[in-house]
Amino acid sequence: MNQFTGSMARESQFYFFLSNQRRRHEQPSLSLSRVKNTPKAFEKFENFVNNKDFHQATERAVKNPLGKDAQHILKSTAPYIQMSGKHVAFSPMERNDAMTSLCAITQRYGTPSVFLTVSPDDTHHPLTLRIAFPSTSNVKFPAKPEKFIEALINEDEEYDQVSISQLAIHKLVTDSPHASATVFKLIMEIYSVNYSKYHYRRQQKNYAIIK
Structure with a gap:
């Protein structure tokens, strides 16, 4: 999925194949x-x-x-x-x-006294976009982001000759769900451990309260 061209990350049939095989x-x-x-x-x-x-x-x-x-x-x-x-x-x-x-x-x-909902914006996360963009070299974007975050904050339409308009970003993430899922998982793991003190270890199949 993390192959530099991103070709397999954009192949929806490959996702279903891997899921079924697993x-x-x-x-x-x-x-x-x-x-x-x-x-x-x-x-x-x-x-x-x-x-x-x-x-x-x-x-x-x-x-x-x-x-x-x-x-x-x-x-x-x-x-x-x-x-x-x-x-x-x-x-x-x-x-x-x-x-x-x-x-x-x-x-x-006991019954929880507080109910928290979290909705991270993984679509506009810089790491999501960097993973979703195919790499062309080690010296150009997305390998070297440099002022990429600043361009996102300023809502620029283009960065390093690459369109980063809202339409382009949404289309990019839609075509590469692997990037969005990877960052979403990372954000939720960080949140669950550092903020809610509650962590679900999927591989061990057990819940744990982190004190």
């Missing part, structure tokens, strides 16, 4: 980890799917998705799906697990 690769590894860590639970699951009545019930469930067989299969397999699925990024199971964790935090620390 989810598909995460699921098998997480499932394997769960199997190793909870052998008794998955032994019960294995006995369930290897039961002689399971395949017949599955066929009936396919024909009647709202029937008793479908409901029974869903109820029996859902816990195993959720065990591994809650760690897959942006999945429905992850959202449900996040809500459970938020409720647990509320029970532990």
Whole structure:
């Protein structure tokens, strides 16, 4: 994504490809980890799917998705799906697990007395625009910004022979969402740690109160 021409950062299909690939690769590894860590639970699951009545019930469930067989299969397999699925990024199971964790935090620390909303302007952030602009050399913009911030403050229409009008900026960021997302994540991480003292470590999948 950070390749100097920015060609892949502007390819929307590539975003969907990477997202899909990441989810598909995460699921098998997480499932394997769960199997190793909870052998008794998955032994019960294995006995369930290897039961002689399971395949017949599955066929009936396919024909009647709202029937008793479908409901029974869903109820029996859902816990195993959720065990591994809650760690897959942006999945429905992850959202449900996040809500459970938020409720647990509320029970532990009490109802918050202050509600803060933050809306950072990542579109006009100098770093966003520098990432979004393709690089041409190590001595020209965006490699060397020099008075770029001053030009943004003065709302100049052009900087170093590059259009920085409002229309050009919005079009640039729209075509390169990677730049905007990168800066937005950076801003929110700095804010959550330094101001709200609350940090969500996504990789460890746990919430932490920073004292």
